[in-house]
Amino acid sequence: MAREHTIRWRVIAADRGAEFLAKAHRQRSFFPHRFVFLPRPGPDGYKLAERMCGLRDPSSFWEVVLFADEAMLAEFPPELFFDDELLWHRQNFGRPGQVASADVFVAGDEMWSMAHFSDLVQRIGRRREHKTRIENRFRGWHDMLLNALLALAVDRGVRRLRIPTASLQLKHTDPGRSVQPELFERVYDRSVNRLFEATRADGWWLLDVETNRDRLVAPAVREERLELGRTICLCHDVEAGLGHRGIDDGLARLAERSWRGNVAAMLSRERESGVRATYNVVGRLLGDVRPEIESDGHCVAFHSYDHRVARRFRLPKVIRRLLRSAQGERVAGLAGGLDQLAACRSIDYRIKGYRAPQSRITAELADENLLFHNFEWLASSVDSLGSSEPELRNGIVRIPVHIDDFALYRNGTPFDWWKATVLETVAAHDVSVVSLHDCYGHLWLDGYAELLDELRGLGELRTVDEVAGDVVLAAAV
Secondary structure, eight states, X not given: XXXXXXXXXXXXXGGGHHHHHHTTOOGGGOOOEEEEEESSOOTTHHHHHHHHHOOOOGGGEEXXXXXEOGGGGXXXXXXXXXXXXXXXXXXXXXXXXXXXXXXXXXXXXXXXXXXXXXXXXXXXXXXXXXXXXXXXXXXXXXXXXXXHHHHXXXXXXXXXXXXXXXXXXXXTSOTTSOOOHHHHIIXXXXXXXXXXXXXXXXXXXXXXXXXXXXXXXXOEEEEEEEEEOOEEEEEEEEOTTTTXXXXXXXXXXXXXXXXXXXXXXXXXXXXXXXXXXXXXXXXXXXXXXXXXXXHTTOEEEEOOSSSOSSOOXXXXXXXXXXXXXXXXXXXXXXXXXXXXXXXXXXXXXXXXXXXOGGGOOOGGGOHHHHXXXXXXXXXXXXXXXXXXXXXXXTTEEEEEEOEESHHHXXXXXXXXXXXXXXXXXXXXXXXXXXEEEGXXXXXXXXXXXXXXXXXXXXXXXXXXXXXXXXXXXHTOO
């Protein structure tokens, strides 16, 4: 069974260099590239829009993501573009060559851009053997990105584009970062004024789009069509005994004793089968098992901080400071608060996914809160999400969980009957998600290797990060 997956690219081919030169670009700045317009916030996009502009509507965000032309990539090792310490924001969507990104908000005929960044160029010092070549090839990343932003403004029918000045962007940059004001001035001030006619007001460069339209090198539109087979996401909700305390204390005690061994057994069987899965781990437990999970190439997501639903606890000091900020106060008033999301982010800032405990979509998991805390996908039951297929809505990829192992525990369903139901469920969907719990491992681990073999016969096992990336790229306009 095949399904079509289409990506809409904007393309600037190698033969367009002369057009850039004619429009005030430097010869050394040009490189062939392609980019996508994604209807969602980029990294920190929601938080920056709120702080810099007071803008909050999740449906009005965009991300512009720029990739080098594939022909340029042969001179670099492929793994360079998938190095998480180099591409810190992880915006490659499984594709090589991601160079730069920008956060954008569009409201009517007004457009704001926030952070413009190139992890590849700005962090290449961590791979010094490639530093000179990367800087020479992609030094013009910001000029190419500015052209892409103007292209988005024209595409969306925008009348006025706002680009932050260096001083405004510095003001809203993480104070924990070591920043170079000269870099910000070069990126946000000098490049903008060299390429466009702009005026300065209230910390922004204001560009009249019609006045600057003749500065645009208009990209060609290309659609990339891929045929994909059936996709299966195998997830593990790792919670030890936290999910059953006060509900089934006997199981909770058993799980506390056995959860590390169960995770090790899962990893062993997946290693033997050549399968990569998604481990949704309670934040309090993540440090105990993360190295082993990631060393085998699995995806890691959060399964809350401590598996409590809409309950409060003492937050780390850094999170309490965040909640005292204007943005934190605005969203902390919602029922359930920000405890779980904020505490997860105190552990790791880059993990993309969140699996809702008990598939309960509380007020804490409102789209605005997830976006504020930089989550890109939310996994929960089909019923709770109201959809049986993955979809991008309001900037968040919804990942429906089609079946789990709860029946083995709650109903005492025999393993073979349960396995047959799992296989039937997987066969009925183009993309399916099967969720297993470490605390129920004693009910299914003996048959896990056999289950993996049968799942592999039905389709390709991929991680939720990969599927979410596909959904985001397919939403490009």
